[in-house]
Structures are given as C-alpha cells and as structure tokens.
Amino acid sequence: MNSKNALLTAEVEIEIPFHDCDPMQVVWHGNYARYIEVARCQLLRQFDYDYLAMDDSGYLWPIVDMRIKYIGSAVFTQKIKVTAYLKEYESCLKIDYLIFDSKTGEKLTKASTVQVAVDKSNQEMQYTSPKVLLDKLTKVL
Numbered sequence: 001m002n003s004k005n006a007l008l009t010a011e012v013e014i015e016i017p018f019h020d021c022d023p024m025q026v027v028w029h030g031n032y033a034r035y036i037e038v039a040r041c042q043l044l045r046q047f048d049y050d051y052l053a054m055d056d057s058g059y060l061w062p063i064v065d066m067r068i069k070y071i072g073s074a075v076f077t078q079k080i081k082v083t084a085y086l087k088e089y090e091s092c093l094k095i096d097y098l099i100f101d102s103k104t105g106e107k108l109t110k111a112s113t114v115q116v117a118v119d120k121s122n123q124e125m126q127y128t129s130p131k132v133l134l135d136k137l138t139k140v141l
Contacts, residue, residue, distance in 0.1 A: 003098065006085035007141055010043035013102055016078045025076040032068055036097045036111050039084035043095065047136045057132040058120050061093060065114040072108040074099070080108065089137055091128055092116045 003009070020031040044050045054061050074080050079102035088094035092114050099109035117126040117133070 003083070003085050003096070006087060006096070007089070007137075008043060008046060008086040009083060010039055010046055011081055011083045012039050012042050013079055013081050014038060016074050016076055016080065018076055021076045027074040029068075029070065032070075032099070032109055032111065033066065035080065035082050035099060036068075036084065036113065039082040039097060040095055040113065043084040043086060047140045049133060049136045055120070057130070059126070059130055059132070060118040060120055061115040062118060063113050063115050064092075066111070067113075068109060068111040070109055072101075072106060074101075074108055079103065087112075089129055089133060093129070093133075 014035055016027055018025075020027050020034075022028050041050060044053075049057075051061075081100045081102050083098050083100075085096045085098075086093070087096055093116075094114050095112065097109075097111040097113075098107060099111075100107055117130050118124065119126060
C-alpha cells in the first residue's frame with residue numbers, strides 16, 4: 001500500500017465530525033472505510049466513471065477486498081487528508097489510500113481496495129475490465 005507507481009491520484013480533506021467518534025472522541029475504526037470512499041469517489045470523477053456512470057455503463061463494481069492498517073488515531077475536529085492512488089485497472093480497480101493529519105503530515109492510516117466489474121444484465125464477474133473503463137482512462141492517462 002503505497003503511492004509509488006500511481007497512475008492517477010486524488011486527495012480530499014475531511015474534518016472529523018462528532019458523530020464519527022467514540023466516547024473518548026477518537027474515530028471509531030469502521031468510519032475509516034467511509035473516509036476512503038470519499039477519496040475513491042473523487043478519484044473516479046477524474047476519469048468520468050463515478051458510481052452513477054458505472055451503473056449507466058451496465059456494470060457494477062463491488063469491493064471484493066479491503067485492507068486497512070491503523071497507524072495512529074484521528075480525533076474529533078481534526079482535519080485529515082485522504083489520498084487515493086489508482087494502482088491497477090486492466091483486470092480490476094486497485095486503489096491504495098493514505099490518511100494523514102492535514103496540519104502535521106503524520107500518517108494515520110494505510111488502506112487498499114480491489115473492485116471488480118460485474119455485468120448488470122447477468123451478474124457475471126468480468127475477468128478483465130470492460131472497454132468503457134479502458135476508454136475513459138485512456139483519455140486521462
């Protein structure tokens with residue numbers, strides 16, 4: 001999980017809301033999945049293939065693997081930067097993520113996701129990425 005050899009990058013800043021925290025004002029571990037989702041959506045928009053475009057193209061893209069390594073803790077009102085790095089797209093969408101404290105640059109979390117294309121018409125998983133994805137990425141890579 002790293003930024004080396006990233007094909008495309010997107011970054012978002014998020015201020016930690018109160019409702020994401022436990023009684024000690026530390027972010028509950030399950031909320032990190034939501035933070036990387038925000039960065040992933042920003043990345044997908046860069047090549048015009050967000051979840052609405054995926055659906056319109058006839059493919060669903062479920063996450064089949066997600067890994068998160070917690071290094072530090074985010075807390076209430078802290079501003080974090082979440083960066084998404086597109087690492088692979090020919091057979092799946094593999095995206096790595098890094099979460100940092102916006103002010104100090106301290107690394108808080110590393111993560112990765114893998115998504116595969118599923119044909120909406122027959123629910124069959126595709127072993128190569130569909131042409132529509134390849135065409136959209138060709139325009140920006």
